[in-house]
Amino acid sequence: MSNSRTAIVTGGSRGIGRAVAERLAREGLGVVIGYAGDTGAADDTVAAIAGAGGQAIAVKADVADETAVAAMFDRAESELGGVDVVVHSAGRLALSTIADMDLDVLDTLHRTNIRGSFVVAQQAARRIRDGGAIVMTSTSVVKTQFPTYGAYAASKSAVEGMTMILARELRGRDITVNTVAPGPTATELFLDGKTQEQIDALAKVPPLERLGTPEDIARVVSFLVGPDGHWVNGQILRSNGGMI
Template identity: 75%
Template sequence: MADSSIPRVAVVTGASRGIGRAIAATLAAAGHAVVVGCAGSPGAAADVVQQITAGGGLAIAARADVADEQQVAALFDTATSTFGGLDVVVHSAGRLSLSTIADLDLDDLDALHRTNIRGTFVVAREAARRVRGGGAVVMLSTSVVGLQFPTYGAYAASKGAVEAMTLILARELRGRDVTVNAVAPGPTATELFLEGKDEATIDRLAEQPPLERLGTPADIAEVVSFLTGPGGRWVNGQVLRVNGGII
């Protein structure tokens, strides 16, 4: 029988702000020891750790460029050496570039795909090698894959790749008792999402779902918590569109 005094261990990439930060805090509140992964912003990552530990949770921060396989391996090494193993990987790190397809700078495309496609593949590969039985892997996609908003072409294309990798990894881990799913948020009120948008644009986006509001980071984090917890064990190989009902 597993020792219930030993917490499950989670690595959350992109956890220094926005949705990733909410996921790290929510998993910690659910009893996980959390590795707060970030590529930059060490001060912001330290703030997340302080928030978690002040509430009685376990957390450490670790830096890694998700597209660099050596740094990602070191991130996972930190999780196992500090907390004794690895049960949950949530890949929230990502890059966003908005432009029409006709006008997109290909250097921006390459940078976006390096983080969103190569980075996801590197994290997925390491997760496949390390997550213990009974564990879970959750990738972050976007509802724009289905909604096809103009100017999101490159971003949606990269997240379409994330969804394909997620569904294939779920099948490749047959027999391992590890679930693999993707969560695809709709418009969510993060600093990154709100940046550069006027009030009229924000109001228009908030009116799209039948629930008539933007999502919050907590809305997304609670779904991730479900998928990584005991209630989500029979959900596998799925993409959950978490967007308040936008069609």
């Protein structure tokens, strides 16, 4: 069975990635749920999509492993008919001052966030069908520059640096490349290790006075990969309620 359009969503088993996958499936796209290790969460996402009448498969892949990522694209082509949308939501977060950052942790973070983003972008550039859309994920902390986010912000700055370059390299194929940079969003990754006081303080920063939700970000991604957003290209869209 194949859909008219197919999306690969890395990090698609939880948080923002899951919200994106479910949103795109509701809009009629077949979805490949790329996940790193939690098979249960990935299967649960596939079941939720199927239960709502959509089509999805789960594919385990380390985004920094080019062989695994290529195999994920192979599955999308063989089982769902091709690749039209790539949303790269997989990532790691590690907080520390620059002075105290464990360099092994830094290497692991950057392997996923920089190399992983590059590998996914590389396969997308080679394999996505003309007329498609690529959406990478950054963070608004690249601009807010909160202490202890140095390693994470550096990795996401690299993602932003690739965005317009890749858009220009895909000239002539009617493919858009954009990056969404969420602000504080109520996901497991964001909430982990924070006190309620810290969470409440961050929620008050945007003029809209709340944390973002995964669904807020999914709506932005849906716009960018759909026909209404196809004139937006090479941009960093900071979806953060106005915090910067």
